[in-house]
Amino acid sequence: MTYTPKSEFLHQMQTRGFMQDCTDLQGLDDALIEGVVPGYIGFDATADSLHVGSMIQIMMLRWLQKTGHKPVVLMGGGTSKIGDPSGKDEARQLLTNDQIGENIKGIRKVFDRFLTFGDGPSDALQANNADWLDTLNYIEFLRDYGRHFTINRMLTFDSVRLRLDREQPLTFLEFNYMLLQAYDFMEMNRRWGVGLQMGGSDQWGNIVNGVDLTRRINRNTVFGLTTPLLTKSDGSKMGKSANGAIWLNEERLSSYEFWQFWRNTSDADTGKFLRLFTELPVDECNRLGALQGSEINEAKIILANEVTGLARGPEAAQAAEATAREVFEKGGIGDDLPTVAIPAADLSEAGISVVQLFVRAGLASSGKEAKRLIAEGGARIDDAPVTDAGQMIGLSDAPLKLSAGKKRHALVQRG
């Protein structure tokens, strides 16, 4: 019953663990063998970067390109204007066009690392759904497309049904997201012959709607492919750390910290992450992931190097590793540690209080927290425990190493 794909792309996807569901596995496989298939994934333009939660989709686009097809990055410039579709939290504040434009630029920078853009047949293409959604006319939309969606069917989709079952509100706006996303797919099929939409498994319903709509309106057969919802072995969603999200661009998160995130992968996830987020051969990923005891630490270093290499460049990965070895294996100082310069204007005669120092260095989110850290004995300066929260520290041009616990370090100097 299980179909074994012959195309290089699907073969990779299947063996590496990217595949959850496909609308028609064999059909897609045939299309991929027959010629170049443009495939897209949509990204919200709600921040100026993406974080590791999107890595799996990014890698999928990269594989698509690597196996000879055409990745299309769809920026949700249009859909981002109406807010958060799945936000059961407080409504997100509306984004201005300028903000969305800036966000798209930032996200593009992330993709420039992973994809090759251009005009060639398998070069990546960037699209923005504002190009067609902004001018959409409600009446015409209803007349031409609304007729193709039945409420009966939409109610059967998990994304809708679960919400209704749980008696959580599902707004009309949110409900319409599905239609807009279906419209995106159809429009991109019309414009560029896009034949595949990928996404997380939570997008399944939206994707299927797009496939149906494209068939009805354009009379073209297109496909959908979803990835499993990625969770860590302890069941939590991946991508968050002490300081917040693990961003892919360096303006938001230093390469050293990015590297550390991967270095700290738990044993149980190492093999899986290697398969999903690196391009090492699957056999190698499996071998590394199966290492036992402290040996698996080498696998984690490889993971960190590979992923950091992709997202930040090989030099960044090397620098991060060198610093990590220096800091963790020798207890020294590495150049690549996050460095914070404190302007001389912020220093008094005696310097700056330790508490403030830790806050400024980003190792504590408030003075209270810094004091707590000190009281608990977790705060160190150049490896000497800080005992007095009231202590004043004089800074010079030579950096001081601040440590919060055993893992979090930063450098501070006068600047």
Place this chain on the structure above:
RNA sequence: GGAGGGGUGGCAGAGCGGUCAAAUGCAACGGACUGUAACUCCGUCGGGGAAACCCUACAUAGGUUCGAAUCCUAUCCCCUCCA
């Protein structure tokens, strides 16, 4: 439109006049153990201050009280049942 229930810290969820910066669980942070892992255990967990101490907080705005997350009034929002 009518009747009832409810809005509490990052989340979940107690409290229902003082001892409440608010039980408990999860998450987070520090420590012990280790392999920069997991598990377990211990501690911490609103903000400012070196400290004494002070300041914000239990949907919003008022009020009653010596004293309110707790009572009253109005407003907003959510849920359930009926029409």
